Amino acid sequence: MAHQPHHHHHCTSETDHAPLAELLDLDAEVLHKHLANLVGWVDELTGGTAPRRILDLGCGTGTGTFALLQHFERAEAVAVDGDPQMLRHLSGKARALGLADRISTVQADLDADWPAVGTVDLVWASASLHHMADPDRTLREVFAALRPGGLLLAIEIDSFPRFLPDDLGFGRPGLEARAHAAMDARRAVDMPHLGSDWGPRLTRNGFTVEAERRFAIDLKPPLPASAGRYAQASLQRIRGGFDGELAADDLAALDTLLSSESPAGLLHRDDLTVRAARTAWAARRPE
Numbered sequence: 001m002a003h004q005p006h007h008h009h010h011c012t013s014e015t016d017h018a019p020l021a022e023l024l025d026l027d028a029e030v031l032h033k034h035l036a037n038l039v040g041w042v043d044e045l046t047g048g049t050a051p052r053r054i055l056d057l058g059c060g061t062g063t064g065t066f067a068l069l070q071h072f073e074r075a076e077a078v079a080v081d082g083d084p085q086m087l088r089h090l091s092g093k094a095r096a097l098g099l100a101d102r103i104s105t106v107q108a109d110l111d112a113d114w115p116a117v118g119t120v121d122l123v124w125a126s127a128s129l130h131h132m133a134d135p136d137r138t139l140r141e142v143f144a145a146l147r148p149g150g151l152l153l154a155i156e157i158d159s160f161p162r163f164l165p166d167d168l169g170f171g172r173p174g175l176e177a178r179a180h181a182a183m184d185a186r187r188a189v190d191m192p193h194l195g196s197d198w199g200p201r202l203t204r205n206g207f208t209v210e211a212e213r214r215f216a217i218d219l220k221p222p223l224p225a226s227a228g229r230y231a232q233a234s235l236q237r238i239r240g241g242f243d244g245e246l247a248a249d250d251l252a253a254l255d256t257l258l259s260s261e262s263p264a265g266l267l268h269r270d271d272l273t274v275r276a277a278r279t280a281w282a283a284r285r286p287e
């Protein structure tokens with residue numbers, strides 16, 4: 001973040017919060033079934049004892065917080081993020097959903113000091129652990145914050161969503177595959193913990209890994225208009241980082257796709273799909 005110079009990655013700067021926030025909200029909207037599956041799984045894992053205090057680590061716009069509070073109606077949540085604008089966005093949504101009195105937001109850089117969140121029954125960390133400079137340290141803090149028997153749900157993205165057919169009707173076939181390859185190369189440098197195997201990490205930090213589940217998402221047309229906006233927000237985000245990694249004709253094709261006006265653009269296509277994969281680890285602090 002701009003005001004914390006030691007923060008090494010660029011996921012959240014003060015200036016580009018809005019596009020990421022929009023992307024996270026669209027992710028929640030388009031992948032709502034996946035989210036419901038995850039929450040249903042948490043329900044099974046927590047058995048008869050519904051969680052009362054929940055910690056959402058790297059909460060973003062609150063996707064996990066809201067889904068969990070709507071399901072566990074007697075629970076309260078602490079939503080932690082390093083980006084104050086994410087937390088403001090979350091608070092606005094919380095008021096609109098009537099959930100504000102069950103949520104407290106805490107701004108904290110999790111690479112610095114662990115915030116005073118007290119003891120919790122459930123920690124939800126979705127697409128946030130790979131951002132940590134020292135994930136093992138964060139996992140030790142999570143362990144200490146959980147009550148004995150408490151549960152951590154760590155959700156990570158195996159592959160960023162893909163939307164496009166190989167042949168777009170213009171440009172060279174295979175654009176999305178080339179764009180993902182370029183993005184993966186960049187991310188391997190920026191975020192070395194992305195795609196790491198969290199099972200052994202959880203075990204060596206004291207957790208009992210109860211299950212690891214892979215969720216394959218494969219939405220086919222016809223899709224709602226939000227899927228087009230989700231594709232646009234996703235590809236816009238990866239488009240921003242390409243300087244020199246993609247050929248000029250590929251960049252031009254991407255710009256056609258991203259254009260809201262072009263009839264061949266993402267907002268107007270009827271051939272979009274949403275293909276993605278996520279893995280979730282359910283890890284318990286032993287009694």
Ligand SMILES: C[S@@+](CC[C@H](N)C(=O)[O-])C[C@H]1O[C@@H](n2cnc3c(N)ncnc32)[C@H](O)[C@@H]1O
Nearest residue numbers: 012058059060081082083109110111126127131
């Ligand atoms: C990819 S987003 C995921 C948001 C949300 N959990 C979700 O699944 O929609 C990652 C979030 O982690 C936050 N984050 C990244 N590094 C952080 C750090 N060191 N301390 C606190 N929050 C951090 C970012 O601000 C961002 O909101």
